[in-house]
Amino acid sequence: MRDLRAFLEEQAGAIWDVPGPLALRHELTALQHLLDSQGAFPILRASGLQALSGAATTISVVTNLTASRELTARSLGIQDHRDTARWFAARTAAGIDPVVVERRDAPVQQVIWEGDAADLTRLPILTQHELEPGPYLTAAHATTFDPDTGVDNTAIQRSWVKGPRRMTWFPYPTTHNARNLRKFWDAGEPCPVAFWLGHHPAVLLGTQAKLKYPESHWRAAGGVLGEPLRLVPSVLHGERIMVPADAEIVIEGFSPPNQYSADGPFGEYTGYLGHQVQAPICEVSCITMRRDAIYHDYASGLTDMLVPDNMAMEGKLFQMVRAVAPSLVNVHVPTEGRRFHAYLQLRNPGRGEARDALMAALAYRRVKTVIALDEDVDIFAPQSVLWALSTRVQWSRDAITVDGLSGSSLDPSMPAGAGTASKMGIDATLPPAPRAGAPKPVAPVATVPRGVADRVATLIPATLPAGWPRI
Amino acid sequence: MAQFIQDTVGAPWEKRGNSVWVKCDACPTWFPASPALLGPEAVPACCPACHHEFKLVAPGVPASAPQQTASPPSSLGGSK
Numbered sequence: 001m002r003d004l005r006a007f008l009e010e011q012a013g014a015i016w017d018v019p020g021p022l023a024l025r026h027e028l029t030a031l032q033h034l035l036d037s038q039g040a041f042p043i044l045r046a047s048g049l050q051a052l053s054g055a056a057t058t059i060s061v062v063t064n065l066t067a068s069r070e071l072t073a074r075s076l077g078i079q080d081h082r083d084t085a086r087w088f089a090a091r092t093a094a095g096i097d098p099v100v101v102e103r104r105d106a107p108v109q110q111v112i113w114e115g116d117a118a119d120l121t122r123l124p125i126l127t128q129h130e131l132e133p134g135p136y137l138t139a140a141h142a143t144t145f146d147p148d149t150g151v152d153n154t155a156i157q158r159s160w161v162k163g164p165r166r167m168t169w170f171p172y173p174t175t176h177n178a179r180n181l182r183k184f185w186d187a188g189e190p191c192p193v194a195f196w197l198g199h200h201p202a203v204l205l206g207t208q209a210k211l212k213y214p215e216s217h218w219r220a221a222g223g224v225l226g227e228p229l230r231l232v233p234s235v236l237h238g239e240r241i242m243v244p245a246d247a248e249i250v251i252e253g254f255s256p257p258n259q260y261s262a263d264g265p266f267g268e269y270t271g272y273l274g275h276q277v278q279a280p281i282c283e284v285s286c287i288t289m290r291r292d293a294i295y296h297d298y299a300s301g302l303t304d305m306l307v308p309d310n311m312a313m314e315g316k317l318f319q320m321v322r323a324v325a326p327s328l329v330n331v332h333v334p335t336e337g338r339r340f341h342a343y344l345q346l347r348n349p350g351r352g353e354a355r356d357a358l359m360a361a362l363a364y365r366r367v368k369t370v371i372a373l374d375e376d377v378d379i380f381a382p383q384s385v386l387w388a389l390s391t392r393v394q395w396s397r398d399a400i401t402v403d404g405l406s407g408s409s410l411d412p413s414m415p416a417g418a419g420t421a422s423k424m425g426i427d428a429t430l431p432p433a434p435r436a437g438a439p440k441p442v443a444p445v446a447t448v449p450r451g452v453a454d455r456v457a458t459l460i461p462a463t464l465p466a467g468w469p470r471i
Numbered sequence: 472m473a474q475f476i477q478d479t480v481g482a483p484w485e486k487r488g489n490s491v492w493v494k495c496d497a498c499p500t501w502f503p504a505s506p507a508l509l510g511p512e513a514v515p516a517c518c519p520a521c522h523h524e525f526k527l528v529a530p531g532v533p534a535s536a537p538q539q540t541a542s543p544p545s546s547l548g549g550s551k
Contacts, residue, residue: 133519265502277505
């Protein structure tokens, strides 16, 4: 069985048990900012904490779980993280159906708090950034369902804990959970919702697969996990909302019709704080968990949050672009571009094909800049991408800007009141060869013979001396 | 009365900010708020520092276009 604790056991060497005690307010997140800036991505585990109520808790906190792209890829069974796009596209498309287990076989229901005992302040929930108004669930996977079809939907949606049994949650208006919520509210009914936290990274990524509406994420999660996802009926909603049986914590409740409350500011994937908004309220009726539960937190706006969603985006972009550009061989959504940049790697694209690929990728809502690159460019190395941009692009010829496409309102550069974005595609590929087998009609890249490079490479010390300049 | 800072509307080729900054009625904290919170039908804003709740409707100002009514904040506060 693959779950969060099994993963942590496998990855003991990548875990830093942070010396404590640490405050839930800002301190763990401050560590993550410092580690990110140093390019170090251990999993952080903190214990001996106080819950929001101030009482001691045995619930430990795990964060930075997915800050390392390399480790996250390996957790999926991808030996080389650069193979993510094709792997993710294939696994989510194939899928594996979930299975339903008995309650007695569901670790996440070993402990059940109901009524007044369902008290969110008994959990160790972090407040991450300055100007955020309070503790937020940042890794809560909100599961709702479409009342017309019964088909469930799952997405990560931040939740501000406002009291023992009350919180806001923010399904962005274009999301499938927002559509489900609206359908219940239009019928004058409260929207049932369950938030589950803590699972194997493969399940976390699988449930972020980009799907149509309505379409359950459980099958895609099973595909990424490589085995059926074990589900159990939630305590409050029964079979109407199933939850992962091997999760760590589940919070169940209802969103009463048309009841909103202020929510935010909150740190977003852009690296900026999102505005205060009005968000639906959730009244919590039940909390279930494992006996020795682990509370999972995503560091908002840091690599911990960017890596998993960007990897899922690569899978979706691979599917979208490959449909119109068969020469596509790889996709990278780099964390330095947040979720706004995508690099497409093409193998000898025919005339027009690079532009076809650019147009397909620009249709992805969050993507704002797409660069088409050749196979000799390392799309995982920023210096290699910039080299191609500087030597293979004439801007008036190779850059395409398109206005009025769907975009992200979280983009701080969006004009006030804009409902759509201005996007750019850049063809940074070399021109095609005039005939098959001929060299590209441009100057060759300066190289040294492969055999010579391999031979002298052994002369370089495995660990570079500290005195050698790095820049 | 709530105080706002919002960039003015300009030509499409001019860079303009898209955030509305609001000052808490009860403490010195300024924070960014969505235009959706500015209308009379919106829920009260909530100061992230002191949790004071207050409506964001300036008298005589259309909800969709609040005017600049205060000087920029010297401190963003909000980290109590």
